[in-house]
Amino acid sequence: MDHFQYRDGELFAEELPVEQLAARFGTPLYLYSRATLERHFQAFDEAFGDHPHQVCYAVKANSNLAVLNVLARCGAGFDIVSGGELERVLRAGGDPDKIVFSGVGKTAEEMAAALKAGIHCFNVESAAELELLNLVAGELDLQAPIAIRVNPDVDAQTHPYISTGLKDNKFGVDIDKAPALYQRAHELPHIRILGIDCHIGSQLTKLSPFEDALERVLKLLDQLQAHGIEIQHLDLGGGLGVTYDQETPPAPADYVQALLKHIPGDLPVHIEPGRAIAANAGIFVTQVLFLKPTEHKNFAIVDGAMNDLIRPSLYSAWQNIVPVKPHDADCRTWDIVGPVCETGDFLGKERALSLDTGDLLAVRSAGAYGFAMASNYNSRNRPAEIMVDGDQAFVVRQRETVDDQLKLESLLP
Numbered sequence: 085m086d087h088f089q090y091r092d093g094e095l096f097a098e099e100l101p102v103e104q105l106a107a108r109f110g111t112p113l114y115l116y117s118r119a120t121l122e123r124h125f126q127a128f129d130e131a132f133g134d135h136p137h138q139v140c141y142a143v144k145a146n147s148n149l150a151v152l153n154v155l156a157r158c159g160a161g162f163d164i165v166s167g168g169e170l171e172r173v174l175r176a177g178g179d180p181d182k183i184v185f186s187g188v189g190k191t192a193e194e195m196a197a198a199l200k201a202g203i204h205c206f207n208v209e210s211a212a213e214l215e216l217l218n219l220v221a222g223e224l225d226l227q228a229p230i231a232i233r234v235n236p237d238v239d240a241q242t243h244p245y246i247s248t249g250l251k252d253n254k255f256g257v258d259i260d261k262a263p264a265l266y267q268r269a270h271e272l273p274h275i276r277i278l279g280i281d282c283h284i285g286s287q288l289t290k291l292s293p294f295e296d297a298l299e300r301v302l303k304l305l306d307q308l309q310a311h312g313i314e315i316q317h318l319d320l321g322g323g324l325g326v327t328y329d330q331e332t333p334p335a336p337a338d339y340v341q342a343l344l345k346h347i348p349g350d351l352p353v354h355i356e357p358g359r360a361i362a363a364n365a366g367i368f369v370t371q372v373l374f375l376k377p378t379e380h381k382n383f384a385i386v387d388g389a390m391n392d393l394i395r396p397s398l399y400s401a402w403q404n405i406v407p408v409k410p411h412d413a414d415c416r417t418w419d420i421v422g423p424v425c426e427t428g429d430f431l432g433k434e435r436a437l438s439l440d441t442g443d444l445l446a447v448r449s450a451g452a453y454g455f456a457m458a459s460n461y462n463s464r465n466r467p468a469e470i471m472v473d474g475d476q477a478f479v480v481r482q483r484e485t486v487d488d489q490l491k492l493e494s495l496l497p
């Protein structure tokens with residue numbers, strides 16, 4: 085069920101009219117639906133049935149504390165990629181024992197913080213990282229639990245910027261070199277081998293790349309077991325895509341089933357979905373400032389911009405843009421552009437819409453990689469974030485002020 089639906093000719097977020105929320109909190113604005121976040125998490129979690137598993141939500145998709153807290157209350161684990169994300173998860177009430185730490189550039193400080201917090205597993209992405217982790221754990225007189233993130237050289241068939249499992253990508257360790265690195269890990273005194281990790285990319289809309297990667301991971305599992313290296317879980321990463329336009333990604337249950345049918349026995353499985361949990365749990369609301377029809381093109385200049393939502397500019401990503409209160413003014417084809425001084429500042433191009441100045445528009449599927457990638461470019465205050473829960477709305481991040489932006493800067497003496 086979609087929690088952003090039209091009722092009596094206007095868009096609602098759960099039980100609240102979006103127009104009312106925009107009037108109350110201003111625009112541009114991110115709105116999240118608690119019920120949708122919970123439903124999406126449960127769709128993954130329940131698909132495992134009795135199979136031992138942990139769904140580790142990829143924090144990078146949307147790291148708002150309230151979003152993390154909603155998911156922590158559902159029993160989620162978390163996939164983090166920085167000390168900042170670690171701190172967010174802990175402050176949101178996440179269980180450290182359900183945290184996995186991915187990323188190619190963990191610093192010694194980040195490793196130490198994660199070790200002290202008692203996280204479940206480090207997803208190690210290089211030989212050099214393994215050596216440093218061993219040293220850092222040694223200094224703390226601890227053992228670091230690890231999986232090695234392998235790069236299976238599988239084409240995820242997604243946008244090149246968000247494909248991670250090809251030999252040319254910086255992520256993970258060449259799967260052919262992994263046995264030697266596991267051997268090294270086995271010898272290191274402050275490393276404890278737990279699992280194998282693999283994540284091949286984001287916004288995948290087919291099952292076959294996941295299955296190809298898993299096949300290679302299972303071969304590695306056999307090789308390791310033959311060498312007496314025990315593996316206690318497989319982490320198969322995230323990456324399941326969502327429908328922005330015409331895409332038809334597999335449902336979470338079908339994706340989980342496709343993985344589980346290859347898993348030997350009851351070997352525990354971790355997954356790290358981000359987008360599939362958060363994207364369609366959020367919308368981005370913006371108001372038309374000016375209409376600027378020209379002979380060649382019609383521009384609708386809105387108060388939201390690439391600094392608030394960069395996916396269209398960065399990846400030419402298409403996200404649906406819908407009127408909050410549809411009306412019958414004459415319909416034209418508009419480029420929906422923001423106030424930022426860049427030609428690439430657009431939220432959507434060539435959209436057929438009936439628009440008046442002052443209208444509210446909602447960019448759909450904005451809950452993942454939306455606010456999380458927002459910046460202060462052009463010294464714009466980042467938008468407020470609101471969590472809607474039934475007929476209640478909570479400010480989960482206040483709209484920034486210029487003072488917020490400036491507080492870390494200073495003049496020369």
Ligand SMILES: Cc1ncc(COP(=O)(O)O)c(C=O)c1O
Pocket residue numbers: 142145163186187248283285286287321322323324356357358359360
């Ligand atoms: C290691 C890792 N895990 C999980 C994810 C989450 O991916 P997605 O949001 O596509 O599910 C990413 C991002 O692609 C990632 O790099």
Ligand SMILES: N[C@@H](CCCC[NH3+])C(=O)O
Pocket residue numbers: 144246286287395452453
């Ligand atoms: N930021 C990307 C996804 C990146 C995935 C990170 N591993 C997007 O918006 O599609």
